[in-house]
Amino acid sequence: MKNQKIVVVGAGPGGLSAAMQLAHAGADVTVVERQNYVGGRTSAIEIDGFRFDRGPTFFLYPRVLEEIFQSVGRDLMNEVPMRRLDPQYRLTFGVGGKLDCCPDMDRMDEEIRTLSPHDVGSLRRYMDDNRGKLERFRPILESPFLSPLHLLRSSVLRAAPKVYPWRSLGGELQRYFRDPRLVIAFGFQAKYLGMSPFQCPSLFSILSHLEYEYGVFHPLGGCAAVSEKMAEVAQQLGAKLRLGQEVTGFGFRGKRVTAVDTSQGSLPADAVVINADFSEAMRRMVPDRLRKRWSDKKLAKKRYSCSTFMLYLGIEGSVDLPHHNIHIAKDYDQNLLDIEQRHVLSEDPSFYLQNPCITDPGLAPAGHSVLYVLVPVSHMHPNIDWNRESDPFRERILDRLEQFALPDLRSRIRVEHRITPADWQEQHHIYRGATFNLAHNLGQMLHNRPRNRFEELDGVYLVGGGTHPGSGLPVIYESSRITSKLIRRDLQALA
Numbered sequence: 001m002k003n004q005k006i007v008v009v010g011a012g013p014g015g016l017s018a019a020m021q022l023a024h025a026g027a028d029v030t031v032v033e034r035q036n037y038v039g040g041r042t043s044a045i046e047i048d049g050f051r052f053d054r055g056p057t058f059f060l061y062p063r064v065l066e067e068i069f070q071s072v073g074r075d076l077m078n079e080v081p082m083r084r085l086d087p088q089y090r091l092t093f094g095v096g097g098k099l100d101c102c103p104d105m106d107r108m109d110e111e112i113r114t115l116s117p118h119d120v121g122s123l124r125r126y127m128d129d130n131r132g133k134l135e136r137f138r139p140i141l142e143s144p145f146l147s148p149l150h151l152l153r154s155s156v157l158r159a160a161p162k163v164y165p166w167r168s169l170g171g172e173l174q175r176y177f178r179d180p181r182l183v184i185a186f187g188f189q190a191k192y193l194g195m196s197p198f199q200c201p202s203l204f205s206i207l208s209h210l211e212y213e214y215g216v217f218h219p220l221g222g223c224a225a226v227s228e229k230m231a232e233v234a235q236q237l238g239a240k241l242r243l244g245q246e247v248t249g250f251g252f253r254g255k256r257v258t259a260v261d262t263s264q265g266s267l268p269a270d271a272v273v274i275n276a277d278f279s280e281a282m283r284r285m286v287p288d289r290l291r292k293r294w295s296d297k298k299l300a301k302k303r304y305s306c307s308t309f310m311l312y313l314g315i316e317g318s319v320d321l322p323h324h325n326i327h328i329a330k331d332y333d334q335n336l337l338d339i340e341q342r343h344v345l346s347e348d349p350s351f352y353l354q355n356p357c358i359t360d361p362g363l364a365p366a367g368h369s370v371l372y373v374l375v376p377v378s379h380m381h382p383n384i385d386w387n388r389e390s391d392p393f394r395e396r397i398l399d400r401l402e403q404f405a406l407p408d409l410r411s412r413i414r415v416e417h418r419i420t421p422a423d424w425q426e427q428h429h430i431y432r433g434a435t436f437n438l439a440h441n442l443g444q445m446l447h448n449r450p451r452n453r454f455e456e457l458d459g460v461y462l463v464g465g466g467t468h469p470g471s472g473l474p475v476i477y478e479s480s481r482i483t484s485k486l487i488r489r490d491l492q493a494l495a
Contacts, residue, residue: 002026004491007260007269009247009285012040013473014463015275016230017068017480022273023237024072025488031231031239032262034246034429039227040275041428041435042473047415049365050314052372053222054419055435057354058192058324061210061474062217065226068481072237080229081220083359088216090322091188092404093181094330094348100322101185103212116179123212126176126186130209133162137206141469144482145447146455163203172202184328191376192472194305194436196336201442210474218323218359223473247276249285256458271459271487278438278450278466279304279431291456303444304379305436305471306339307421309393311373314415318357319369321405325353343381345393351375351400368414373397379421379434386422394418437465445470452483453490461487 004027008015011033023029037043041055062076069076087100099111105127109120139155150156169190173183187197189207219225235241242262251259251266260267274281279299288296329335329350338346354372357364364370375397378384402409421433438444449468454460463480465471 003028004270005030005268006271006273006487007032007267008273008275009260009281010034010040010275010464011038011227011231011241011243012275012464012476013042013227013230014465014476014480014483015040015273016227016234017065017477018273018275018463018484019234019239020072020230020237021068021480021484022487023234023239025484027487027491029234029239030242030267031234032242032245032247032260032267034244036244038231038241038243039224042223042227044222044224044228045312045417047312047314047417050312050368050370050415051222051224051363052312052370052417053224053354053356056223056473057356057372059217059219059223059226059473061214063214064474064477064481068477069233072233074233079233080226082217083220084215084217085323085359087322088211089324089326091185091326091328093184093328094332095181097181099185101211103215105212108212112182115181116177119177119179119182122176122182123186126173126205127209127212130206131213133159133203134206134209134213136162137203140446141475141478142482144452144486145449145468146451146453148447150447163201167202168198169200169202169204170196170198172205173197181328184332188326188328191306192436193440193470194307194376194434195439195441196340198336199340200440201445204440207472216324218356220360220362222356222360222363247285252290254458255290255456257460269459271461271491273461273463273483273487274454275462275464277428277430278462278464280429283431284429286457293456294450299431303439303441304432304434305439306376307379307424307433308419308435309375309377309397309421310417310419311371311394311397312415312417312419313371313373313409313413314364315369315371315409315412316367316414317369317412319355319371319406321353321355321358323355323359325355325405327351327353327400327404339376339378343378343383345377345384345389345396347396349375349377349397349400351397353401353404373401377421379432380425384421386420390418390420390422436471440470452479453486 006027008031045052066076087102091099136159186208190197190200246263249261250257335346352374357369424430424433469475
């Protein structure tokens with residue numbers, strides 16, 4: 001790959017990870033990023049000494065990124081120190097009850113006993129079953145799906161008995177747990193994919209298994225610190241980083257992309273890696289006439305994840321809460337319907353609250369804390385006008401937080417930032433503001449998802465949540481590994 005030119009569009013976690021691997025392989029790599037910072041959604045917001053993660057805050061299954069760092073001669077845990085959390089998070093239920101979730105099965109049995117004595121022991125059975133399930137699915141998650149014929153691989157056929165395509169994640173969990181609160185406790189992780197557990201395929205029961213088996217980590221400095229370190233390592237390996245440059249389109253020879261056009265000129269390319277939001281990147285960068293499978297009309301008909309309403313609060317004083325807190329609405333079913341089908345804002349929404357300074361006090365000035373608030377909401381829809389709804393919804397969420405555990409919250413706020421679905425769409429170029437990309441229903445997975453070697457153009461590859469294997473940091477990193485291997489093989493064949 002010596003001196004072969006590869007342009008990476010977007011400095012999100014998938015693009016940065018690919019840049020590391022490809023630069024280490026000897027390619028001439030340039031990363032072009034529209035924003036003036038790296039990380040995409042996995043970046044930092046810094047205001048007056050307060051530092052917030054913009055997007056992901058849970059760092060799960062570090063094995064994938066550890067192996068990528070090892071492949072380029074680095075040690076992830078030395079480069080980005082991390083702390084394993086215990087408890088992993090606190091779950092509270094609007095109908096009553098709470099769980100302090102931890103990796104110790106004896107302690108989890110005692111937590112479960114307080115909610116449902118009949119369910120004690122069920123988590124161990126669930127973990128045992130999903131341990132085998134993950135082993136069967138790992139080869140699928142680590143391999144490209146470039147054709148329907150890839151469904152005939154032995155790894156797929158071996159995993160097929162574990163799929164149960166007719167069963168949702170919620171339905172799968174009901175086979176283990178009687179108490180509906182426990183079904184939610186081990187199914188809310190579907191929100192990492194932007195989906196309801198009752199719409200998400202049952203195979204994603206492996207998500208909660210990953211948390212309990214391998215831990216929930218906090219990188220010091222936040223998840224954004226991982227992105228920043230990957231950018232640093234990529235540059236040390238020879239990659240060039242161009243921030244504040246927007247990609248405006250591509251140069252073509254037939255259907256082969258030969259150059260990347262930016263706001264500051266054109267870059268020749270033997271291969272292009274797109275790490276931008278897939279649907280929005282297609283609409284902005286690739287002429288519709290060159291896209292049949294992924295035309296604008298067909299993109300509009302695809303299913304998309306939910307979006308998120310975000311509040312980033314720098315407050316005075318400390319907070320007596322765990323690092324991660326998930327509150328489940330009293331009428332959870334109605335909340336899910338409001339998000340996914342009715343496309344309205346719930347009166348009583350579920351929310352996630354991060355209190356990271358309990359683990360990492362350096363994220364705020366002395367005597368202060370940062371709070372990160374995420375509320376799952378509908379992606380952009382005519383039913384919701386965020387110009388009108390943003391301020392009232394903020395007040396609703398602050399009311400809920402004050403009722404939840406922070407009665408004097410408003411008086412303690414010193415810094416505030418807000419992101420709505422409209423902001424995700426307009427400022428961050430995310431199609432419909434769907435922060436978790438294309439939905440992960442069975443019709444939009446494996447070969448039915450945009451492929452790592454993009455099938456409609458030559459010399460174009462994809463990384464990130466919009467391609468296989470899907471959303472969530474571990475699989476985004478895995479997408480970069482799959483794609484980097486494809487590029488190395490393809491360019492060597494052309495050499």
